[in-house]
Amino acid sequence: MAQDAAVPAGPAEAATVPADAVPATADAPAGATSSTEPAAGTSSNSGLQDIIVTAQRRSENLQRAALAISAVPADTLARAGVTDTTQLTRVAPAIQIGNIGGTSTAFYLRGVGNFTANSLSDAAVSVNLDGVPIVRSNAIQGLFYDLERVEVLKGPQGTLYGRNATGGAINLLTAKPIAGELSGYLNGEYGNYDAIKVQGAVNIPAGENGAFRVSGMFSDRDGFYSDGTGDEKMRAIRVQGAAKLTDTFRITAGGDFAFVGGVGSGATVASLDKDDLIGLGDARAGAVYASSYAPRAGAFLQALTPNDQFQSNRYWGMYAQAELDTGIGTITLLPSHRESDIRLRNFGSGFATTDRLQGDQTTVEARLTSDSTNRLSYIIGGFFLDENYAQRANYAQGFQNFANVFSGSTKSYAGFGRLTFKVTDRFRVTGGARYTIDKKKVEIDSLNSIVVCPAAQAGGNCLGTPTLPDPGAGYVLPTLFADANRNPTQGPGGSPIPYGNGAILINLRQQLDPSRTFKKLTYRAGVEFDLAPQSLLYASYETGFKSGGFFASIVDPVYQPETINAITLGSKNRFLDNKLQLNIEAFWWDYKDQQVSQFKATPVPGQPGNTILEFATVNVGKTRVRGVEIEGVARVAENTTLNATVQYLDAKYRDFAFDTPFAAGPPVTGCPVQVGASGYTVNCTGRRAINAPEWTINAGIEQAFDIAGGRLVFNLDGRYESSSYKGFEQLPGMKQDGYFLGNAQVQYAFAGSRLTIGAFVNNITNEKVINFATPHVVAPSLIINSLRPPRFYGVRAGVKF
Numbered sequence: 001m002a003q004d005a006a007v008p009a010g011p012a013e014a015a016t017v018p019a020d021a022v023p024a025t026a027d028a029p030a031g032a033t034s035s036t037e038p039a040a041g042t043s044s045n046s047g048l049q050d051i052i053v054t055a056q057r058r059s060e061n062l063q064r065a066a067l068a069i070s071a072v073p074a075d076t077l078a079r080a081g082v083t084d085t086t087q088l089t090r091v092a093p094a095i096q097i098g099n100i101g102g103t104s105t106a107f108y109l110r111g112v113g114n115f116t117a118n119s120l121s122d123a124a125v126s127v128n129l130d131g132v133p134i135v136r137s138n139a140i141q142g143l144f145y146d147l148e149r150v151e152v153l154k155g156p157q158g159t160l161y162g163r164n165a166t167g168g169a170i171n172l173l174t175a176k177p178i179a180g181e182l183s184g185y186l187n188g189e190y191g192n193y194d195a196i197k198v199q200g201a202v203n204i205p206a207g208e209n210g211a212f213r214v215s216g217m218f219s220d221r222d223g224f225y226s227d228g229t230g231d232e233k234m235r236a237i238r239v240q241g242a243a244k245l246t247d248t249f250r251i252t253a254g255g256d257f258a259f260v261g262g263v264g265s266g267a268t269v270a271s272l273d274k275d276d277l278i279g280l281g282d283a284r285a286g287a288v289y290a291s292s293y294a295p296r297a298g299a300f301l302q303a304l305t306p307n308d309q310f311q312s313n314r315y316w317g318m319y320a321q322a323e324l325d326t327g328i329g330t331i332t333l334l335p336s337h338r339e340s341d342i343r344l345r346n347f348g349s350g351f352a353t354t355d356r357l358q359g360d361q362t363t364v365e366a367r368l369t370s371d372s373t374n375r376l377s378y379i380i381g382g383f384f385l386d387e388n389y390a391q392r393a394n395y396a397q398g399f400q401n402f403a404n405v406f407s408g409s410t411k412s413y414a415g416f417g418r419l420t421f422k423v424t425d426r427f428r429v430t431g432g433a434r435y436t437i438d439k440k441k442v443e444i445d446s447l448n449s450i451v452v453c454p455a456a457q458a459g460g461n462c463l464g465t466p467t468l469p470d471p472g473a474g475y476v477l478p479t480l481f482a483d484a485n486r487n488p489t490q491g492p493g494g495s496p497i498p499y500g501n502g503a504i505l506i507n508l509r510q511q512l513d514p515s516r517t518f519k520k521l522t523y524r525a526g527v528e529f530d531l532a533p534q535s536l537l538y539a540s541y542e543t544g545f546k547s548g549g550f551f552a553s554i555v556d557p558v559y560q561p562e563t564i565n566a567i568t569l570g571s572k573n574r575f576l577d578n579k580l581q582l583n584i585e586a587f588w589w590d591y592k593d594q595q596v597s598q599f600k601a602t603p604v605p606g607q608p609g610n611t612i613l614e615f616a617t618v619n620v621g622k623t624r625v626r627g628v629e630i631e632g633v634a635r636v637a638e639n640t641t642l643n644a645t646v647q648y649l650d651a652k653y654r655d656f657a658f659d660t661p662f663a664a665g666p667p668v669t670g671c672p673v674q675v676g677a678s679g680y681t682v683n684c685t686g687r688r689a690i691n692a693p694e695w696t697i698n699a700g701i702e703q704a705f706d707i708a709g710g711r712l713v714f715n716l717d718g719r720y721e722s723s724s725y726k727g728f729e730q731l732p733g734m735k736q737d738g739y740f741l742g743n744a745q746v747q748y749a750f751a752g753s754r755l756t757i758g759a760f761v762n763n764i765t766n767e768k769v770i771n772f773a774t775p776h777v778v779a780p781s782l783i784i785n786s787l788r789p790p791r792f793y794g795v796r797a798g799v800k801f
Contacts, residue, residue, distance in 0.1 A: 142258020156544025191794020229266025
């Protein structure tokens, strides 16, 4: 049954139960410990502590949850400086998250994911705030403060989460109001790059059975790229209220607002030294642009305009959760509404992108959850989503430029259920299913402009520009490669894009209004067996589904759903009088019709030999993902805790080939290319999936000392990741070699007070790690890399009251 809301005064403690209860702990990454409270996974005595999670829509001990899940406590997030999802890779080993320009975020979990670069494509990892799915990956900023914990669910969540969770789910759980208590905290931090971060909360009682909680966050940091990009300017506030109105009825409601401003995300050119952190607006990057030849245009690129980036983004939402205990279980009703308004100009994809994105979503979930102590327990429910979005985007790519206007909607309906039957006191079987109906429609108005030069004006006016016969009236799109005299000026300094006098724009306009309905039954079957009082063995088979959708295309604007089937075998164990934890998980996933978003050349109907660039989402073949993850935590002494996580991942494309026309020129790819009758075939079958390193190892140590009545705590942690490609094309400049990142923290809690002070350094050796890579759309020899943050260091202080 649901429990009364109860959280600590500060954000650093996850919900816990005594260590002599059913054993569990956080699957915590290196350094996931608090310096003022017992470590996540440890207790104030000599044993490991337990954490309660709600990933399966009921409260349960993490070590008794028969699924692949990591739980990251709030103190770990705060110490790692996590203020948005792109920084979660520091504390969640299985996931890869990268900014791909502006507010667009790519989520990959064990090689399963997609580049969601506009509103027309969906993420493969579901992000949820207090049980509410946030549909758009560009609308998840400004949420990482005053959290109780973050849960990372690995693998498809086809029954309880449903749509857009083929790779897994990320659950953000906020700290809740505490009835009858006046308390609060304030934490501050100052570091290099003039970084200032402040976070705080106050809990205000409202009678004996109610309370309000007000929390906020302020973050301001200069950019770490040479052109000032990669900065952080964020302000956020959240207000929640909770009340127990009767012995059987509880309600919690809240709202939040966030503003994200500043310059925005940045990137660099792969051929430049990563250690110099040269931004794309830097003159040194501009020199590389000026020497980068665009074969389709027959010219060289122009440098990007310095100091021309900005973002001004607003996000807000509200929710309510009502719970009623009945004789057949707890009825939960969870309505919500969220909106976002994003305005930006960004160079992160290698060219100037100007965007205005607006979105709103309304969701309602209702479920009935029985008492888990019954021999037959169940969860049944329904879900409804009504989403609307609009986007106005301009992509200035030089030779070909886009002006796109999208407006669309999604209505999703789902019914789900899960049963657990206790065959014996030690053996349980589970089964569940979900039926989803997604109704999507969109209106697309896309203008594609190509720079050309009529032959009549070519005499000295369009040097280096592709020349054409006189277009004449009604000549909508020239047969550029058939008719153009493409003799560009050679060498750096040749005619750049856009061209000089005489160049004109030839436009192709696409107006589409497709609609589709996608339906799918997903299901789960599993078994659980208690090998011993502190040892659990489990196995499951679960399916996942992400519906299809649309993109701006002159041929076929529809892409189909993707599916995944996953087998998991795991064991969770405690040994040595609750001082050693060892968890093992083996997994095998079959991923079909993967949705891949990329720029591609599409033949123009009725114009042989002519192509146009489109940002397309297409379905490509099959991927097999298999591997093993081992996690251990050991309390080797009263004040010493060790932890480590090792993941081996074998993620390969089993059937991954696509075609490009001759008119587009030889494809730029690291995969084998075959020449056919009508074009090229790129065959990546057998290659390792992108964002899927073979080895990932996290390890850490916490050592505490009692000094002068206070407590001094040292934390050291590190992460090793083997090589992997960070871009779809798998070119050499997109490969991140194996690397190690180390971090250190020290904190002192004064005796007899609630004051703490400390210092930290993240990325001690100042490694420059590729987060995402892409070739320039019209000059594919130019590769753009976004990087993870360099070395950050600073001091911290906090107080509780």
